[in-house]
Amino acid sequence: xxxxxxxxxxxxxxxxxxxxxxxxxxxxxxxxxxxxxxxxxxxxxxxxxxxxxxxxxxxxxxxxxxxxxxxxxxxxxxxxxxxxxxxxxxxxxxxxxxxxxxxxxxxxxxxxxxxxxxxxxxxxxxxxxxxxxxxxxxxxxxxxxxxxxxxxxxxxxxxxxxxxx
Numbered sequence: 001x002x003x004x005x006x007x008x009x010x011x012x013x014x015x016x017x018x019x020x021x022x023x024x025x026x027x028x029x030x031x032x033x034x035x036x037x038x039x040x041x042x043x044x045x046x047x048x049x050x051x052x053x054x055x056x057x058x059x060x061x062x063x064x065x066x067x068x069x070x071x072x073x074x075x076x077x078x079x080x081x082x083x084x085x086x087x088x089x090x091x092x093x094x095x096x097x098x099x100x101x102x103x104x105x106x107x108x109x110x111x112x113x114x115x116x117x118x119x120x121x122x123x124x125x126x127x128x129x130x131x132x133x134x135x136x137x138x139x140x141x142x143x144x145x146x147x148x149x150x151x152x153x154x155x156x157x158x159x160x161x162x163x164x165x
Contacts, residue, residue: 020045021042021053021056024038024041024042024045025038025056025057025060025061027041028061029060029061032061032062035061035063035067035068035071036071036075038057038061039057039071039072039078040077042057043077043078047079047082047083047084047085048079048080048081048082048083049072049078049079049080051080054068054069054072079126081119082119082123083119083126084119084120084123084124084125084126085123085124085125085164086124086125086126086144086164087125087126087128087143087144088108088125088126088127088128088142088143088161089128089129089130089133089143089144090104090108090116090127090128090130090140090141090142091129091131091132091133091139091140091141091142091143092105092130092131093130093131093132093133093136093139094132094136095136095137095139096132096133096136096139096140096141098139099139099140099151100152101139101140101141103154104140104142104152104154104157105127105129107154107157107158108125108127108157109127112125112127114126114127115127116128116129124164124165125161125164135148135150138150138151139151142157144160144164145164
């Protein structure tokens with residue numbers, strides 16, 4: 001196995017990353033009050049909020065780092081840890097729980113080796129459990145990358161997740 005680093009390729013990746021971050025921050029340069037929107041855009045781009053980017057936001061927009069981290073940690077929608085390519089959200093609200101929602105979490109723990117809040121080693125899936133998704137009549141409900149899957153069973157979950165690489 002060749003472990004030699006392709007330095008031109010690594011440099012290009014780093015430059016691309018830096019350009020994306022700078023471009024996003026520049027788009028909010030005159031709107032410090034839009035910090036949440038900027039963080040949403042950063043997370044949409046990288047699937048989490050990298051710490052170095054939060055520091056850069058603080059410096060470039062002249063917002064105290066404590067305030068940036070406060071916002072980033074207050075909202076559950078933000079993640080400070082890298083997340084998988086696909087986010088699997090299982091509803092554990094009362095209706096979904098009664099209809100078998102917990103069995104879906106148990107299946108993910110067994111088959112993929114992750115608990116809620118964790119990501120598979122191959123960065124394929126991140127598992128989240130929530131208290132309610134507001135669609136109780138359809139339960140149990142699983143949301144994968146924003147797509148709602150209703151009346152979910154462990155077998156149906158297998159079929160759904162096979163479609164996500």
